[in-house]
Amino acid sequence: MAKFVFVTGGVVSSIGKGIVAASLGRLLKSRGYSVSILKLDPYLNVDPGTMSPYQHGEVFVTEDGAETDLDLGHYERFTDTAMSRLNSVTTGSIYQAVINKERRGDYNGGTVQVIPHITGEIRERIHRVAANSNADVVITEIGGTVGDIESLPFLEAIREFRSEVGRHDLAYVHVTLMPYIGVSGELKTKPTQHSVKELRSIGIQPDVLVCRSDRPINNELKTKIGGFCGVSTKAVVQSLDADSIYAVPIALEKEGLCRQVLEVLNLQDHESDMANWEELVRKLRNPGPAVKVALVGKYVQLNDAYLSVVEALRHACLDADCGLDLNWINAERLEQEGAEKLLRGMDAVVVPGGFGNRGVDGKIASIRWAREQRVPFLGLCLGMQTAVIEWARNSAGLVDATSAELEPASTHPVIHLLPEQQDVVDLGGTMRLGVYPCRLVAGSKGHKLYGEEVVYERHRHRYEFNNAYRSLFLESGYEISGMSPDGRLVELIELKNHPFFLACQYHPEFLSRPGKPHPLFRGLIEAARERLPQSPREAISQHQ
Structure with a gap:
C-alpha cells in the first residue's frame, strides 16, 4: 500500500x-x-x-x-x-x-x-x-x-x-x-x-x-x-x-x-x-562562457509564462558547459523598435508558443532577422507557425500570407485549422493535446539531433501547416523533417544551409530534464556556443 x-x-x-x-x-x-x-x-x-x-x-x-x-x-x-x-x-x-x-x-x-x-x-x-x-x-x-x-x-x-x-x-x-x-x-x-x-x-x-x-x-x-x-x-x-x-x-x-x-x-x-x-548544482554555480539567448514572446512581463522553455534552455546550457544569458524580448516592442536594435549581439533566438494576434509581427520580424543574420533559431508551436508565415511573406512572395487563426479571410492561409477542429465550440480541453508520434526524415538535422526515426512529443494547438503550400515550401530551401506517421501533419521544419534553423509544432520543452536536455534545445545551444569567441586553450586544442 x-x-x-x-x-x-x-x-x-x-x-x-x-x-x-x-x-x-x-x-x-x-x-x-x-x-x-x-x-x-x-x-x-x-x-x-x-x-x-x-x-x-x-x-x-x-x-x-x-x-x-x-x-x-x-x-x-x-x-x-x-x-x-x-x-x-x-x-x-x-x-x-x-x-x-x-x-x-x-x-x-x-x-x-x-x-x-x-x-x-x-x-x-x-x-x-x-x-x-x-x-x-x-x-x-x-x-x-x-x-x-x-x-x-x-x-x-x-x-x-x-x-x-x-x-x-x-x-x-x-x-x-x-x-x-x-x-x-x-x-x-x-x-x-x-x-x-x-x-x-x-x-x-x-x-x-x-x-x-x-x-x-x-x-x-x-x-x-x-x-x-x-x-x-x-x-x-x-x-x-x-x-x-x-x-x-x-x-x-x-x-x-x-x-x-x-x-x-x-x-x-x-x-x-x-x-x-x-x-548539476555545481555546474550551475560555475558556468562556462555565457550564450546570449533572446526569448521573443508576448507574455514576457511574467517569466512563469515560459517556465518550461527557460528550464529547457538551462538544461541544455548545463550540458554544453556554458552559462545562460537570457534576454526577455517583448514581441510588441520589437515591432516598434526593430529586430536589429533589440537582437543585435544575440547568439540564439527562441520564439515560443502563444495565441492571438498581439505581437505576431514582432515574432515574424525576429525570425526574419535570425534567418538573414544566420543566427541559430528555434520555434515552438506558434513559433513554427510564424516561421512559416515569415517564409511565405519574405521568401515566397505571398505578402498577405498569415494564419487562419489571425485572419480567417486571408487569401493565403499558410496555417489553417485542423480538420477535426472545424466543429469544436468549447475552448477548454479541446485542442490537439498530449503525446503524438513524429516520423523524422533520414539525414535531416532533426533526425541527427534525435538519433531516432520516430519520436513522441507533447502537443497543444488547433492550427497546422496548410499542405496546399507544401510543394512551394520545399522548393524554396526549406525541409519538412518531421511529420505525423501518415504524412498528413507537418511537425518539424528546418532551413537548409543555415547553422541552425528549426521549428516544431509541438512543445519539446515539456520533455527536457536536468541532466537530460531535449535534443532540439541541446542542438540550439551547441550552435549558439560555436558563435562565442574561442578561449586560448580551445584555439590551441583545435589547431592541434
Whole structure:
C-alpha cells in the first residue's frame, strides 16, 4: 500500500510548496522509493487551459493531454516521472464530477453537500493516483494557504483521509514564512505559530514544519517553534532562499526533511544517492562562457509564462558547459523598435508558443532577422507557425500570407485549422493535446539531433501547416523533417544551409530534464556556443 504526504502552506501564497513537494519527491527517489505527486488547486476553473498566462503562468501539458498547473512541470523535472491528468485536480473538476453524478442519480436522491460528497470526491482522486501509479509514496500539494475559504474543502478532505489509512501511512508537512524584521534585527516566529494554530483549528496537526527564510534559523528558534507548534525540534526544517531551485533538494536533504518524513511514515531511511544532482548544482554555480539567448514572446512581463522553455534552455546550457544569458524580448516592442536594435549581439533566438494576434509581427520580424543574420533559431508551436508565415511573406512572395487563426479571410492561409477542429465550440480541453508520434526524415538535422526515426512529443494547438503550400515550401530551401506517421501533419521544419534553423509544432520543452536536455534545445545551444569567441586553450586544442 502507498504512503501519503500532504504539503500545505501558510502565511503567504507562492511560498514554494511546489518546490518543497518536488524536492521531497527527488529525495525519496534518491533512496529508491517510487513517487507520484499531485496538485489540488482551489480555483473553480476545470483546468488552467483557458486562463491567460498572466493569471497562472504557463499551462503544462501531460502525456495524456491534460492542461495543468506549472507545478506539474516541477514534479516531472525533479522526479523524472511522467504525471497524468489524475495528478491535477481543481475545485472546478471536483464540482463538475459531483454534479454529473447527481444528474445521473448516483446519490439515490440524497442531498448533495460539501461534506461528505465534495470531500469524498477529493479523497477518491488521491486514492486513484495511488492505485494507478503504484507509487510507494504519493505526495499531495494543496494550493493556496491555510485560512483561504477556497481551500477549506481540500483541507477537510486531507483531515478525513487520516481515518482511512493508518497513522503511519500519512504525514503532514506545513510550509510557512519566517520574515526578518530589519528594525529589530529578528526573525519572527509568530506568523508560523498563527499559521499552525489555524491548521490545528481544523483538525490537522503538522508532523514537519518547513520554514522559509532569507537567513539561517538557529536551534533556539527551532526549539521555540517546535514548542509552540507541537512538533519536535528536529522536525523544524529551515528552507533558505536559494540561488537556484535545483539547489533546494540538497539543502533540504542536509536539513533532514526526508529523514523526518520517513520516520513519520515508518519507512526505512535508505542511503541517498544525490551525486548527479550535486554535480548539476555545481555546474550551475560555475558556468562556462555565457550564450546570449533572446526569448521573443508576448507574455514576457511574467517569466512563469515560459517556465518550461527557460528550464529547457538551462538544461541544455548545463550540458554544453556554458552559462545562460537570457534576454526577455517583448514581441510588441520589437515591432516598434526593430529586430536589429533589440537582437543585435544575440547568439540564439527562441520564439515560443502563444495565441492571438498581439505581437505576431514582432515574432515574424525576429525570425526574419535570425534567418538573414544566420543566427541559430528555434520555434515552438506558434513559433513554427510564424516561421512559416515569415517564409511565405519574405521568401515566397505571398505578402498577405498569415494564419487562419489571425485572419480567417486571408487569401493565403499558410496555417489553417485542423480538420477535426472545424466543429469544436468549447475552448477548454479541446485542442490537439498530449503525446503524438513524429516520423523524422533520414539525414535531416532533426533526425541527427534525435538519433531516432520516430519520436513522441507533447502537443497543444488547433492550427497546422496548410499542405496546399507544401510543394512551394520545399522548393524554396526549406525541409519538412518531421511529420505525423501518415504524412498528413507537418511537425518539424528546418532551413537548409543555415547553422541552425528549426521549428516544431509541438512543445519539446515539456520533455527536457536536468541532466537530460531535449535534443532540439541541446542542438540550439551547441550552435549558439560555436558563435562565442574561442578561449586560448580551445584555439590551441583545435589547431592541434
